[in-house]
Amino acid sequence: MNILHDWPAWLAYLLAAFFCINGVVNIIGPKGMRDSFAAWGFPSWFHIANGVIQLAAGLLLLTDATRVFGLCLGIIVCVGVFATLVRFRQFAHLPPGIILCALLLIDLWGLTSA
Numbered sequence: 001m002n003i004l005h006d007w008p009a010w011l012a013y014l015l016a017a018f019f020c021i022n023g024v025v026n027i028i029g030p031k032g033m034r035d036s037f038a039a040w041g042f043p044s045w046f047h048i049a050n051g052v053i054q055l056a057a058g059l060l061l062l063t064d065a066t067r068v069f070g071l072c073l074g075i076i077v078c079v080g081v082f083a084t085l086v087r088f089r090q091f092a093h094l095p096p097g098i099i100l101c102a103l104l105l106i107d108l109w110g111l112t113s114a
Helices: 005-026 031-039 044-060 068-088 092-113
Strands: none
Touching: 005 044, 005 068, 005 092, 031 044, 044 068, 068 092
């Protein structure tokens, strides 16, 4: 196993960990997160739906057969985050999402170009 050759798989595992952890945190729904969703006009149950989607993206990233779907779902989540932050003019919160989306795109490129 050549770790340099398998970098897309290792990056996918790191992204899977991020999405799974973030999904569980969203499902639990800390008060600050729920307050932000409410301020943006989302329904009270949205943190659960968001968490389930993120958890699904993380789980899809864990296997070769579903990895591309997980990456695409993660990118869709990022686009939703970008749309919300831009709509509410919270530009200072964009950089982490941009980095996450870039990592997803890099991994997608690495998986599909191999």
